[in-house]
Amino acid sequence: MADAPTYNIEHTDRQIKLSASGDWTVTEIAxxxxxLRRDLAPLDYDTVIYDFTNMAKIDTAGAYVFARAIRCKTDGCFDYDLITTMPGHRKLITAAAEASMGQAPRDPRHWYDILIRIGEYTSGFLSEVYDTLAFLGRFLVVFVKLLLTPTRIRWKSVVFLIEDIGLNAAPIVMxxxxxVGAVIAYMAASLLASFGAQVFMVDLITVSVLREFATLITVIILAGRSDSAFTAQIGAMKMRQEIDAMTVIGLDTYETLVVPRAIACLVSAPxxxxxxxxxGxxxxxxxxxxxxxxGISPILFVTRIRDVVDPVHFFVGMIKTPVFALLIAVIGCRQGLAVTGSVDSLGSRTTSSVVQAIFAVLTTNAAFAVLFFHVGI
Amino acid sequence: MVIPGFDNTAPPVQACGLLNRFGSNIIHENLDFTLKSEEILGIVGGSGSGKSVLMNTLLGLKIPEGGKIYYYGCDRSRLNDRERAAMNNEIGVLFQGGALFSSLTVRENIMVPLREHTDLPEPLMCELADMKIHMVGLPAHAATLFPSDLSGGMKKRAGLARSLALDPKLLFLDEPTAGLDPIGASAFDNLILDLREAMKFTVLMVTHDLDSLYTICDRVAVLVDKQIVVADRLSEVQNYPHSWVKQYFGGPRSRAAQTAGRI
Structure with a gap:
């Protein structure tokens, strides 16, 4: 069992003698x-003599507390001497005494931190929007250039990505x-039954699934599944300097990483x-x-779809998907390329990638709804 | 916590008949090895000879397929969880890249072991962390920086500061000077020597830095053919009759480091 550390202070003239006994180790020193701090504070001295004669054990933490006698006086340098048989003790006390010279900075918190944070978030949001638009612009330039010379597109990685983004996601999307189709049907059944107009549930299900739900479910799965994967893959490559290596070798990151992902999304999403x-x-x-x-028999259901549902609803749903797919691919890749060296930035970029993708998709979808309403389809 | 069988005079680390293998691939077979108290021992061996596996085994990160490891006379496999945790507090490790926790500042990194294993008050913990930062030769303002803001050399120093947080008796260093410039590397070597004098720890290091071997290692252990074939003072090891050892110490780089060491 460890001995409790104790000490004795003898104050003579302008000199104190500090004798220690017991274990001065990190587990006991608290x-x-x-x-010790309280006992030393009122004393006035400019020489300290350390007596190690009865000291059982000392480590750096003990030495640090022991050396406080030198340190707690801030005015000028102090003389100190040691009574000891071990040369290691002198090293320790010297190291501990020197540690006081470089007082490390504290990071203070102020009442106006909240304002600073609001400001930082606002400017951060604006620059994110700007950067995403700039990225989209640059991507479109490279994309159109590549479409003019399709042999330069990396078809092998496009096919591989389509398998990952499209084929593997098909079961969960379906x-x-x-x-969702079943839930709408239940809702419609109970609502329309009160009018005795159950047959209209066919219209409701088909139109809502075709126009909105199928597309939205697809892109939300894409955003959660593939967009986060894009950010994590490209971010990890960035952290391991693979992106830098590609640039030095002369590969365009947009051409090799962004465009194949965008094409794969464009093909898979519809x-x-x-x-x-x-x-659905x-x-x-x-x-x-x-x-x-x-109940409505399947034959009645299908006949009614053919008779009353305008095919334009199908095209409204389909026309939106490539736009969403492009947004998802671009946001995922941009966030991946914005990762810096730290693990934290990879995590926060992946989070904001998914949030931004879903945000972008839903706001664009609202814009489409307004547009189609005014056009009258 | 008192560990039964703990003997301060016994060798800090002793491995007897160690067997390590991955599937049918045998890495170490019948490996015997003893670390003496308060020495600095360097382990050398070719790439793929299993230096890292050996270090992980000695650290307890990998359980060997056979053989025994003793720390200060205690058999590692017979310690219970609490005793093993107490033993781990006597061991500090500097991993190759520093292995600092990237979401914590340097000061918080050093405070992690203190927070976990002592009941020191928060301000004193801060002060002790700052002292360690000073001892490893980092500037005071490094305390509030994050690992991603540090250079490679500073990361190593910060990692060393964290491994020294609990004043370990035994220090493992994995390629401590790899990736440092020669000035930084020799400063780091001197730092280890100074700290050993003050803190009296035993060092086991894996290194490829011939300058380190010549200047700070008391003994050098050579890992070839799945065994430690020789562990002795450098002058003895150099004359050991094995073709790999001859090649290693007879090459132009080695001769240059040797002459530099003499001056």
Whole structure:
């Protein structure tokens, strides 16, 4: 068991003798730190003699507390001497005494920090918007140039990415869309039953799935699944200086990383949206059929779709997907390239990548709704 | 916490008949090795000879497939969790890249072990961390910087400061001078020597830096053919009759470092 550290102060003239005993180690030292500080504060001296004769053990933490006698007086340099048999003690006390010379800065908090943070966030938001638009512009230039010389597009990585973004995402997109279609059908069934107009649920399901839900489910899955992957992949490459290496070798990062991802998104998103439409309507159809005696048979359901649903709803849904796909790819890649050296920045960039992608997609979708309303389709 | 069987006079680390393998690939076989108290021992070996695996095994990060490891006379495998944790407090490690926690400032990094294993008041912990920062030769303002703001050499110093936070008796250094310029590397070597004099720890380092081997290592251990074939003073090791050892110490780089060491 460790001995408690104790000390004794003899004050003579302008000199103090500090004798220590017990274990002055990091695990024990907390007991006497405050007391020693209080005892030393009122004393007036300019020489300290340290007596190590009864000291059982000392480590750097102990030495630091022990050397406080030299340090707690701020006016000028002090003389000190040691009574010890071990040369290591002198080294330790010297190191501890010197540590006082370079007092490290504290980081203070002020009442106006909140204002600073509001300002930083505002300017950060504005520069994010600006940077994203600048990135989009630069990307479009490279993209159009590449479309004119399609042999330079990296088709191999495009195909690989389509598999990852499109094919692998198909099951989850279809499953979720199926559920959404079923939920709408239940909602419509209970609402329209009170008018005795159940057959209109076909219109409601088909139009809402075709126009909005299939597209939105697809792009939200894309944003959560692929956009975050883009940021993490490119961000990790950036951290490991792979991006720098590519630049030095003469590869354009837009050409090699951004454009293939954008093309893969552009191809995958409409296909996924189409699959989502099919399974969403399928979900609605099943629920409508299961309604017992009031149910709508699949044949009636399909006939009614053919008779009353305008194909323009399908095109409204499809025309939006490439725009969303492009936004997702560009935001994911931009955030990835904005990662700096630290792990923190990779995490925060991935978060803001997903948030920005969903934000961008939903606001653009609202803009589309306004546009189509005014155009009258 | 008192560890049963802890013997201050026993060798800090001793490995007996160590066996390490990944699948059918045997890395170490029948490896025996003893670290003496308060020495600085350098381990050398070719790339892929299993230096890092050996270090991880000695640290307890990898459980060996066979053989025993003793710390100060205690068999590692027979310690229970609490005893093992207490033993780990006696061991400091400097990983190759510093392995600083990137979300914490340098000062907070050094305070992590103190916070975890002592009940010191917060201000005293801060002061002790700042003292360690000073001891490893970092400027005072480095305390509030994040690891990503530090240069490679500063990261190593900060990592060393963290490994010294609890005043370990045993220090593992993984390529401490790799990636430093010659001035920084020799300053780091001297720092280790100075700290050893003040803190009386034992050092085991894996290094490829011939200058370090010549200037600060008391003994050099050579890891070839799945074993430590020789561990002795450098002058003895150089004359060891093994082709790899001859090549290693007989090359032009080695001769240059040797002459530099003499001057």
């Amino acid at each position: 007991r006497i730190d405050q007391k 499953l979720l869309s199926f559920f 296909v996924l949206a189409f699959l989502a439409m099919v399974s 309507i399928g979900g609605g159809l099943l629920v409508a059929w299961s309604g017992g005696s009031n």
